[in-house]
Amino acid sequence: MPSADHRLTPRRKPRQVRAELTRERILTAAAHIFAEFGYAAGTTNRIAERARVSIGSLYQYFPNKDAILAELLVQHIDRGTWTGVDDLDLSPGTLEATVRAFIRDAIDNHSDDPRLLRVMIEEAPISQALRDTVDRHTRLRTAQVREVIVRHPDIRVGDPDIAAEIILFAVEINTHRFMAAPRATPVEVFEDELVAMVTGYLRGGR
Known part of the structure; x- marks a missing residue:
C-alpha cells in the first residue's frame, strides 16, 4: 500500500x-x-x-x-472472524471440509451489504489505521492457514509459507469480487468452485 x-x-x-x-x-x-x-x-x-x-x-x-x-472499512475488517484451527477436525479425509470452513467464513464476513462492500472496495482511501488493520489480520490469517497446512495429513505443498499466502490471497480477492458484484450465480456455486480449486492445490495438484 x-x-x-x-x-x-x-x-x-x-x-x-x-x-x-x-x-x-x-x-x-x-x-x-x-x-x-x-x-x-x-x-x-x-x-x-x-x-x-x-x-x-x-x-x-x-x-x-x-x-x-x-x-x-477498518470496522469491516475487524468484524471478520475465521474458524480457529483448534476448532477444526484435521484428521485424514477431512481436507475438503477444512477448506470449506475457511471459505465459508470469508463469505460470511462479506455478506452484509454488497452495495456498501462495493463502495469500500472501490473508493476507500488508505488511512494509517487501515494499513495497520490489514497488516494485523493478514499476519493472523496467514498464520492460521499455515498451521493447517503443516498439521493436516492430506496436504502436499512445497513451501507452507508461500502456500499460506497464495491461499489467503486467492480466497480473499475472489470472495471480495464475487460478493461485491451484482450476480446471477448462487453463492453456493461460487463456494463449491472455490473449495474445489483450493482443495486441489493443497492435495498437490499441478
Whole structure:
C-alpha cells in the first residue's frame, strides 16, 4: 500500500459513552448513505442528517467523508472472524471440509451489504489505521492457514509459507469480487468452485 494520508485520521477519540455512541451513529448513518446513494453523492450533509447530528458535530469526529469510509472499512475488517484451527477436525479425509470452513467464513464476513462492500472496495482511501488493520489480520490469517497446512495429513505443498499466502490471497480477492458484484450465480456455486480449486492445490495438484 502507498503511504497513509494523515487527512484520514479521525479528529476526536471518544472518551465518554455518549461521545462513542455519537461516533457510532455517524458511522452507521454513513454506511446506509453510501449504500443508498453511492460514494460521490454520499455527502457529509446527508450523513449528518441521517445520523441526526449537526454538520459541525460530525466534523468534530471526522475531517471528511474519506475518513469516515476508511473507518468503516477498518470496522469491516475487524468484524471478520475465521474458524480457529483448534476448532477444526484435521484428521485424514477431512481436507475438503477444512477448506470449506475457511471459505465459508470469508463469505460470511462479506455478506452484509454488497452495495456498501462495493463502495469500500472501490473508493476507500488508505488511512494509517487501515494499513495497520490489514497488516494485523493478514499476519493472523496467514498464520492460521499455515498451521493447517503443516498439521493436516492430506496436504502436499512445497513451501507452507508461500502456500499460506497464495491461499489467503486467492480466497480473499475472489470472495471480495464475487460478493461485491451484482450476480446471477448462487453463492453456493461460487463456494463449491472455490473449495474445489483450493482443495486441489493443497492435495498437490499441478
